[in-house]
Amino acid sequence: MASDESPSTMGKRLVKAGKENTPETRRQYRGLFYGAELGVAISGAILHPEALDMKLDDGRSFVEALHSQGIIVGVKVDEGLEPMEASCGAYEGETSTKGLETLEERLPTYYEKGARFAKFRAALKITRCENAYRISRAAIEKNAAQLAAYAEMCIANGILPIVEPEILIDGDHDGGVYFVETRKVLGECMHALVQRGVRLDHILLKCQMVTPGVDWKGNGPWRDPATIARWTLDALRQTVPPAVKGIMFLSGGQTEYQSTVNLNELNVTARAFNEFAVPYRLSFSFGRGLQASVLDMWSRGESKEACMKKAEEVARVNGLAARGAFNEAVDGAHPTVLPKGGNLQETFRGVY
Secondary structure, eight states: OEEOOOHHHHHHHHHHTTOOOSHHHHHHHHHHHHTSOOTTTOSEEEEOGGGGGOBOTTSOBHHHHHHTTTOEEEEEOOOOEEEOOGGGTOOTTOEEESOHHHHHHHHHHHHHTTOOEEEEEEEEOOEEETTEEEOOHHHHHHHHHHHHHHHHHHHHTTOEEEEEEEEOOOSSOOHHHHHHHHHHHHHHHHHHHHHHTOOGGGOEEEEOOOOOOTTOOOOSGGGOHHHHHHHHHHHHHHHSOTTOOEEEEOOTTOOHHHHHHHHHHHHHHHHTSOTTTSOSEEEEOOSHHHHHHHHHHHHTTOOHHHHHHHHHHHHHHHHHHTTTOOOTTTTTTSOOOOOSOOHHHHHHHHHO
């Protein structure tokens, strides 16, 4: 569960929901998830550093409450985005990520507070340039280098890095453009990690599914989950070595429904290959894809208990989708108990 929104990002959502953006309001909202019974479907939760020091109403720390369910605690370690200079070859609006300079000194503190994995997000933008859609070479290379440096520092401090080169879905390009740029970005990230000496079996990869831009108006199969699954798997198989244990897909602007159905189809499609063709565990690291319904209910004054129940329900169906076992016709109404454990536990068992 990606629940690591900064106070400013969360504040925008809280204000839109009619809530005041204060530490106490943020604590109450986060508690709807960290106090819920999510351990049957969630193996890890990414927290904002602020949340590492917060507690539930019953006095337990968020970290303690998550650990009690076997959920591994992670932390967001980047400090947001900053614009890249056009002089280096970047296109207008492209960014790199802040926080690398102070990361080495911060990691031991996060470890002491209970974090055992981390997330550092790069955000890459597809731009229309000279009658073509692309990400600049400068942005691809700089963001890959930053992610590799971050991963190296995390591993040196006993913290597993989630490497997140997110390609934004903003734009009116089709899925073919997204596929081409995904191959470039993931290929450069893998190259940068290897050049840094980072062992690929010591990381998890977090990326977007291959989808058309959110403003794409074309016709064709690009809204079809089966098409998205085939092209996403093709991009991964061409660029990501089998040493990478797991791919944690982000929801990245998709609705809760879209992200769940697409994740399920990815796992169904992967089963059509043998284990050597698709050697990764395909799971999720959703933010809004796990939170949107809960925030809507909370903003309408629904009870804490009802909101927590909804959080459990959304987590459960995504846990099913991560195994290709989500059945839309029945799984919204009938609880299914999932086996404990999963992506992060399996990775930690072999590494840390």
